[in-house]
Amino acid sequence: MAYSELEMPERADHLWRYTPWHRIHPNGELSDVPEAQGAVLELRSLDGSTEPAGVTLEVATEEDIQRLCLSGKEDVSTQFIQAMTQGNIVVLRVARKAKPSQPVLLNIECTGEVCALHLLLDVGELAEVELITRLSGDADWTGFLRQGIFGNASHVNDVVINHIGEGRLLRTDGIHLGRDAQVRGGTVGSGGASRCKADLRYIMEKEGASLKVNGSILTLDGMHNDHHVEILHLAPETYSRLDWHSACSGKSRTIGTGMLRIEAGAKGADAGQLFHNLLLSKYAEADSIPELEVSENDVVGCGHGTANGPVDDDQMFYLSTRGFNETEARDVLVAAFLNATLTEMGSTVLHQHLLKTLTQDLAVEL
């Protein structure tokens, strides 16, 4: 259904409770679909030494669109970005059995008043790839839609870094996992957009798929950062874990909502989600709402939890007895907290890249 035909979401909707649509729409005029500037894309291997073998960036064909645009047919943000980018869709393709020796880096430079990108992900069967997508630039408003398929038995570590200036970011993912696909999905933001609304959906529709979703988010000053992660278990013997770390400072607000759905027939599904929030100032606010919908009795497990709190006093004392003054100890603990989920996002090479980005942003050695 096209955006113009959709009913606008109510604030009572789980998805729009904390960031109503009019607060993230480019101009608040909900019927308006502003003209968007396209983003500038660069694809290379992480160290730049080689071409990423078997990985290409192409203009999407009609066949790509039919095959890969599976999600969000009635979702406002998906349809809105599709409306903005119609006819201008890019596909990142990883060939069947491709195995690039280095992580692949996709740089996306977002500029102008309104910038939008619709990216399709087409990861072939048995491919093994680590993909880092880095959003940067000074666009006032960015819309970023990713849809696609991680093929059967593929191994994909997929990390998105929000390094956008001070603009607003609307991000929507709809990723389908094939049979026995092993996927890690990471979201990183140490700083980034002043207002971010992300709706990340993973659909496990084939048996044996495995998914780990990790977040490492730092919000500063008056930032507002809202991530919704929805994991859908449709097939038997599927596995998922969500571990989300957010550190909030200043007067910032971070929101993490999770929706874990296990549909009837997904026998042997094993799912869990955990949100950790570190509150770094008395004015900072963190809301985490994990939700479960389980329609299958024969599951291995399905759990959720959330923990909010300031920097741990016992950890502070331990570091202070090791010579760290209060500021040093606190900085190190915040960085460690964010690094704890970065570690889970991929290989050592990938992790070192993410850690370097984090320590540069925080000006802390770790």
Next chain:
Amino acid sequence: MADQMILRIKNLHVSIEDTEILRGLDLEIKAGETHALMGRNGSGKSTLANVLMGHPAYEITDGTIEFLGEDLTEMEPWERARAGLFLSFQYPQAVPGLQVGNFLRKSVQAIRGENAPGARDFRAELNAAMEELDVDKQFLGRYVNDGFSGGEKKRFEILQLLLSKPTLSVLDETDSGLDIDALQTVSKGINAAATDETGCLIITHYQRILDHVKPSHVHIMIDGKFVKTGGADLAIQVEEKGYEWLNPDTN
């Protein structure tokens, strides 16, 4: 610099949440001395260790603590560490996300300040200390105390002791939870850190570690007071007879 006074505690009274734990302690530790502190659970041993290091939960209601002639009670914990005081924790904190290697390098830089070794010398010191304690190099890539076994935690505390080169080390039940081999290794590390310019206070439940680390003084604490002080043989007596014969309230 043997005989130099390192620690002087006078009439120390300490409370936590209005409950008095330490009730008038006097203790002097000079350079070259190793003091053992024994007592039952809840007698106040770990409280003393934490108070020395400046744990904010404890309130000193009376008495003084001097460290190398300076009033220790006015210092923050990190200032105490940089002044040369080290506490090996009974239950060290885990810090997921903080790599052991980087943590050690930063900690040594902070504690030893101008005397901290450069990168090459630090690596050499680190390798030597790890060899002394039979610690695998992969240890450096792990996160601080995260998923460590009880023995690994204690080895890591002693590794920090060796690298920090403190003037006074306070070891809070470092021997608890160690098997025989690990106890010997950890004791070797404690002995390696000791010089005639340093002091050591070992808090323990058991005489066993004192077979490996010879104390010059042994103190028995009951209900927040030292009830008896003696030489190494006092620890053996306690091991054989328990603490009850030393309890002034029942004798």
